[in-house]
Amino acid sequence: MPETAFTMWNELLAHFQTLEQRPLERMAILVGGLLFFWIVEGAIPLFPLKYxxxxxxxxxxxxxxxxxxxxxxTFLAIVIIKLSDWCAETQFGIVYWTNASILLTVIIGVLALDFSSWLVHLVMHKVPLLWRFHLIHHSDTNVDVTTGLRHHPGDSLLRGIFFLLLIFISGAPMYSVMIYQTLVVLATAFTHANISLPVKLDQVLSWVLISPNMHKVHHHWKQPYTDSNYGAVFSIWDRLLGTFSSLDIKQVKYGLDRYYPAEKDEEVLTLLTKPFKKPEA
Incomplete structure (x- = not known):
């Protein structure tokens, strides 16, 4: 690697290594992604949403x-940093056991954390108690860029636990963790945004990434489509593990076919308390 490129690479890793310590910068990435796709979905909407x-x-x-x-x-971040640092100090995790290069460490960390996103998503759909919390995300009948972070606190906490588990297994250092978190924030905004891409382009993207149409199938109101396409950034897990499905985007209808009345999908108090009530059959 040329010296200049090597220096830039090290500076990039150093930037992500300490990104968790710069909350305003992380917030700017989140807000910037939301605003960007908010504008794009206004220009090229997929569906005429009826709010x-x-x-x-x-x-x-x-x-x-x-x-x-x-x-x-914010509270989980403290545990994430300590766990990642502990893995480095004790040389615990796949990246240390394999003596991975820096580039391979990034790849292993990013893929491991993306697998955690796929796995926790699958678990939330398969375990009835956990589904009560996750269905709040699916209850949105107008999926747009803001739907991406519509998660019940119980849902968010469980995602954090699985995230920690895969950091522990992979040994992902903080620069790898923050690269993934940056990717997943932008990917979440992209896949939920109400944007219309050329069908062929969307299909090509879906061979590597979770594309907007691929994720919209996951938000279709009827099973088995709801129980498919669990990925967050990369589509590899759905394709390799048999949870990929496709549907003509024109047939997609948002919401749930049971469990939750569509007319209450914007009542915050109802959404927060719903998981503690037994779902209707």
């Missing part, structure tokens, strides 16, 4: 869950 009141009202409801998610993550 209960207005798009801003819908965004406000989802923003409440976004704030709660960020508060939970």
């Amino acid at each position: 209960k009141k207005t798009k801003l009202r819908h965004a406000g409801v989802n923003f409440v869950f976004t704030v709660i998610h960020l508060i939970i993550h």
Whole structure:
């Protein structure tokens, strides 16, 4: 590697290594991604969404869950840093056991954490108690860029636990962790945004990444489509592990076919308390 490129690579890794310590920069990435795709979905919408009141009202409801998610993550970040540092100090995890190069360490860490996103998503769909929390995400009948962080606090906490588990197994250092978190924030905004891409382009993207149409199938109101396409950034897990499915995007209808009344998908208090009530059959 040329000296200049080597220096830039090290500077990039150093930047991500300490990114967790710069909350304003991380917030700028999140907000920037949301605003960018908010503008794009306004220019090339996939569906003419019919909000209960207005798009801003819908965004406000989802923003409440976004704030709660960020508060939970702030506390989890302390544990994430300590666990990643412990792995480095004790040389524990796949990246240390294999004596991986820096590039391979990034790849292993990113793939391991993306697998954690796929795995926790699958588990939440398969375990009835956990599904009660996750269905709040699926109850949104107007999927747009703000839906991406519409997660019940219980859902967010479980995602954090699986995230920690895969850091522990992989030994992912903080630069690898923060590269993945940056990717997943942008990918979440992209895949939930109400944007219309050429079908062929979307299909090509879906061979490597979770594309918007691929994820919209996951938000279809009927099973088995709801129980498919669990990936967050990369589509490899769905394709390798048999959870990939496709559907003509024109046939997709958002929401749930049971468990939750569509007319209440913007009632924050109802959404927060719903998981503690037994779902209707």
